[in-house]
Amino acid sequence: MDTHSTHLLVELWEANREKLDSVTGVREILVAAAEKARVTVLHSAFHRFSPVGVSGVVVIAESHITIHTWPEAGYAAADIFTCGDKAMPQLAAEHMAQGLESRRMEVTRVTRGVSRSQRAKPSLKPPHRASSIQA
Amino acid sequence: MDTHSTHLLVELWEANREKLDSVTGVREILVAAAEKARVTVLHSAFHRFSPVGVSGVVVIAESHITIHTWPEAGYAAADIFTCGDKAMPQLAAEHMAQGLESRRMEVTRVTRGVSRSQRAKPSLKPPHRASSIQA
Numbered sequence: 579m580d581t582h583s584t585h586l587l588v589e590l591w592e593a594n595r596e597k598l599d600s601v602t603g604v605r606e607i608l609v610a611a612a613e614k615a616r617v618t619v620l621h622s623a624f625h626r627f628s629p630v631g632v633s634g635v636v637v638i639a640e641s642h643i644t645i646h647t648w649p650e651a652g653y654a655a656a657d658i659f660t661c662g663d664k665a666m667p668q669l670a671a672e673h674m675a676q677g678l679e680s681r682r683m684e685v686t687r688v689t690r691g692v693s694r695s696q697r698a699k700p701s702l703k704p705p706h707r708a709s710s711i712q713a
Numbered sequence: 714m715d716t717h718s719t720h721l722l723v724e725l726w727e728a729n730r731e732k733l734d735s736v737t738g739v740r741e742i743l744v745a746a747a748e749k750a751r752v753t754v755l756h757s758a759f760h761r762f763s764p765v766g767v768s769g770v771v772v773i774a775e776s777h778i779t780i781h782t783w784p785e786a787g788y789a790a791a792d793i794f795t796c797g798d799k800a801m802p803q804l805a806a807e808h809m810a811q812g813l814e815s816r817r818m819e820v821t822r823v824t825r826g827v828s829r830s831q832r833a834k835p836s837l838k839p840p841h842r843a844s845s846i847q848a
Contacts, residue, residue, distance in 0.1 A: 583790060589826070589828070621758035623772050634772075635756075635772050635779070637760050637770050641790075646777070653716045655826055657792065659781070684828065688722060693726060693817075
């Protein structure tokens with residue numbers, strides 16, 4: 579079984595502070611981001627902090643999407659972790675940046691499920707794990 | 714506001730396949746891992762896939778803990794994302810490895826909330842964001 583996954587670590591800077599502080603808005607953006615990425619939402623949980631800030635996690639058939647916002651700093655940290663070759667995680671990142679009106683996005687792409695000793699070797703194209711999943 | 718956070722990307726290899734496939738067991742391990750890390754659990758969601766595999770996300774006051782398991786491969790990908798200076802994410806990683814009987818753990822530590830242009834500069838000790846949080 580191939581355990582390859584793609585994990586995008588997404589830093590969203592210079593975002594709209596009001597949008598970063600709306601739990602309803604952040605939830606809508608994450609669910610829409612999942613649609614853009616062509617992944618299947620299974621569960622989600624969101625929390626608004628006092629005085630400010632939102633955390634959200636979305637379990638998807640292909641792994642997860644999370645976000646944590648710091649409205650005072652105009653910043654959010656998002657993660658998009660997907661297995662399979664049908665997901666389009668970059669599209670989810672772009673949707674989040676657009677929805678939160680971030681003017682500067684930094685994305686780090688990490689390959690998960692590959693042992694350090696294996697990383698130097700050419701990687702095989704991962705199979706579509708999600709196809710064998712029943713929600 | 715300081716946005717520094719610590720994100721551990723944890724690869725758990727050669728783990729116990731039966732334990733990796735138990736949603737109840739994986740949930741117990743993640744909640745206990747949160748306790749070890751001295752973080753506060755707010756919400757959690759777990760999903761068991763057919764035919765095998767478990768995904769779990771835990772929203773904590775300090776950010777999140779997630780896991781995805783590939784029992785056939787004896788592998789799990791976990792993430793421990795914590796802000797504040799009181800959390801002990803490494804202890805959570807060690808607890809997960811122990812609970813899942815992983816014989817080989819690879820941990821990558823990533824600092825989040827720091828712009829790429831700032832990463833070369835010495836970082837300040839982050840404040841304890843969680844202290845201002847009310848669940």
